[in-house]
Amino acid sequence: MKNNTIIEVMPQGFCGGVMKAIQIARQVRTDHPNEKITILGNLVHNRYVKLALEHLRIETIERPGLTRLELLDQIDSGIVIFTAHGVHPDVYAKAEAKGLTVFDASCRFVVQTQKIVQKKLDEGAVVFYIGKNHHPEAESIYTLSERVFLIEKEEDIPVLNKETSVFVTNQTTMSTLDIDHLFKAIEKKYPDAEFNNEVCGATRVRQEAVLALKDKQIDVLLVVGDPTSNNTE
Structure with missing residues (x-):
């Protein structure tokens, strides 16, 4: 019988941004014990956090397909927390x-x-934003202007005048491998484009820790996380 070895990959757990958001929500309830508090969308993509907030009488409003601006129509009074x-x-x-x-x-x-x-945008550039359509982080950016183009795959790269000033950046929780691939594809079409990789440190180090397992003959990789989180895809 084969002996199984379990490798615990580090780092683990919530990033600082998630911890800060949870802290803010809990503090708002402490400071406003009797007021109606509503979160505009899921505070973070984790159902256990949502359940914990419900115990604090903090309601979460989330409707697939609706933007944050549209969701706001469902909140008429009290306190609103942005995610x-x-x-x-x-x-x-x-x-x-x-x-x-x-x-x-x-x-x-x-x-x-x-x-x-x-x-x-204020400088007149066109922005190629690599992210996930309808993801709230991406939505907050690709809706800034008609000059922001959402790029999910190579086929989404628009054909523009070669003299166009192009700035390229991305959602903070994207795969570093996907970003590298799309950066190279964009650079091939727009060699003068300016690139700015915004994958956050917490996302990057966790991905690097998993990639470091490639030479360890891993049979199964278990990712503990919420299915709705971009970090677990």
Whole structure:
């Protein structure tokens, strides 16, 4: 009988952005014990976190196919918490216009990417954004302008004038291998494009830890995580 060896891959657990978002939600309930609190979408992509928030009487509103801006129509009073994935500026404006009290749990790395993209748009560039369609982080960026093109696969790379100033960046939780492949494909078509890899450190080191197993004759790899999380795909 074969002896089984279990290799525990490190690092593990939630990243800092997820932990910060959970901390913000819990603190909002502590500071506002009797108010209605609603999260605009899943705070993070983990159903156990959602269940824990329900025990704190914090409601999560999530409807597949609806944007954050559309979801906001379902919140008419109280406190709204924006998720770790970031939101479009119009969502802020709409929440304030509805008289809602806003708390933002956006990951600082997502906000950083939003600022970089907006800066490049202000400079007149066209942005190729590598991400997942309908993912809330990607949505907060590819809806910024008609000059942001969402790239999920090589066939999505648009044909533009060769003189066009092209800036390329990505969702923070993408596969580093997929990013490298698409960066090379874009560079082949647009050799003067500017590239900015925004895969966050927590995502990168976890992927690198798994890739490091390739020479260890692994028979089965078990990933502990939520099926809805981009980090577990």
